[in-house]
Amino acid sequence: MATTHSLSKVLPVAPSRVFVHLTLIGYLLLALLPILLVFMNSFKSRDAIFDDPLAWPTAETFSLIGYTKVLGRSDVLMYFGNSFIVTMASLFFILLFGSMAAWGLSEYRFRGNRWLKFFFAFGIMVPIRLGTVSILQLMVELNLVNTLTALVLVYVAQGLPLAIMILSEFMGQVPSELKDAARCDGIDEFRIFFQVVVPLIRPAIATVAVFTMVPIWNDLWFPLILAPSDKTQTITLGIQQFVGQYATDWNAVLASLSLAIVPVVTLYALFSRQLIRGITAGAVK
Template identity: 40%
Template sequence: MTMSRFFATLPRWLVLLLWTAIVMLPLYVLVVSCLKTTQEIYADPLGLPARFTLDNFVSAWERANLGRNLVNSFIVTAGAVIITLVVSAMAAYPLSRFQLGWGTSMLALFLAGIMLPIRLASVELFTLMRALGLLDSLFGLMLVYASIRIPFAVFIFANFMRVLPRELEEAARIDGAGELRILFSIIVPIVAPAVAIVAIFTTIAVWNDFFFPLILIFDNDLKTVPLAITNFVGQFRTDWGMVFASLAISLAPVTAMYLVLARQIREGAGIQGAVK
């Protein structure tokens, strides 16, 4: 590499290194704080622990009943993701593949659902859930999350489906396939990157949400992981070691899912490019 090229690329590397440091610093704090006591965290937030121990993980798991809370979070997240994927794919298919006079207006309506903050309607939502008998229910929480994420998912699916050649479904119709089979057997596998994007963003949003479980769930046995972590936050004392340990435990499943689906996005993008 010549000196001129080195100095030309140096600013990019400096920006990249700076961004890497900004991203890695919170992760470093999380990892080292999981292994320290609260006193050590206050004394030296960035320092290494005096001794490496997993006591915070054991205590957090036992005191907060994280096992049960993780199951609740898995149930709510998986249900919300499945409902969001199925409903949004079925909504985006006619809007993107058929010539509908009101298709553009309907997409604009879904786009408005992305821009409007749902928390402004928290009181009305609570009243509606109580009237439907869905308060203190994991299924009710699934429906709330799915309804919030569907506008974004429809927007993503519609943009991916719009660029596909129409010969795909025309050939399937000639072979006698119905619209549902065309959608789920032909269109959805091709737009696998869209499925992965929607699944990742929905999972992260649902898994980490604290607000809606707080106002809709009252039974301790139905609480999700974000609510369980608040057990270690008190009015006069907070056990930060257990808070960080709980955060690390809750972060592991989402990280694993992201790594798996990120690989599928790359593979799906290659498949979509080949179809085009």
């Protein structure tokens, strides 16, 4: 036992594992450094930002003027509220309709089943922005321009294909014995779906939630086109008010970006355990 334990310490690490870990660490630094720079410079004065953007805030350079400007404007809080409403409403409908459609495609066999799956896969490959002109014309005809409803409808249509494809694969792994036993007990299909299937695919639901939440929260394209009014602007669009043609209030911009990152990081932290379980479950499938 002692010899085996000592040999395990002497055995060298495979070069491939070292390369993989170094690559992952490099990617982690590449992803986190810009976020760290935004946070660091949001607590510095304007002169300190341009003098040395890579330096940490000190007693001489520390300043909260950016946060004072941002939080002092009541419309910025409204922009945060609009983003939160649009993101949560879109996630709710994407997860609800996506899981129900995935249940239908994975559980029931009918003519056109494969064509429907191909149709949703095609929706993942084609960017929804290609139909911006048609979407804008439709929203004008429905009188939904400058409403949060227009954004929710677009984001639901954007997120459904990916949600259906991911959830249908996970639902196919649910043991049929569980569903058959529930049917033998007289449980209807809706209760089987919500009480048996949905609890078993929570990791997949968390994965879909994270993958669809971040693009919705960060999107600037559709808020700029469909909801540019002052009362319907999202936070990504509202930040643009601090960016001028000839001068930019970098303190306010960096403070706004820092505040906008917090909800996404918080929601990711809440879903992270389920997200990792969902990714690893898909890896060993």
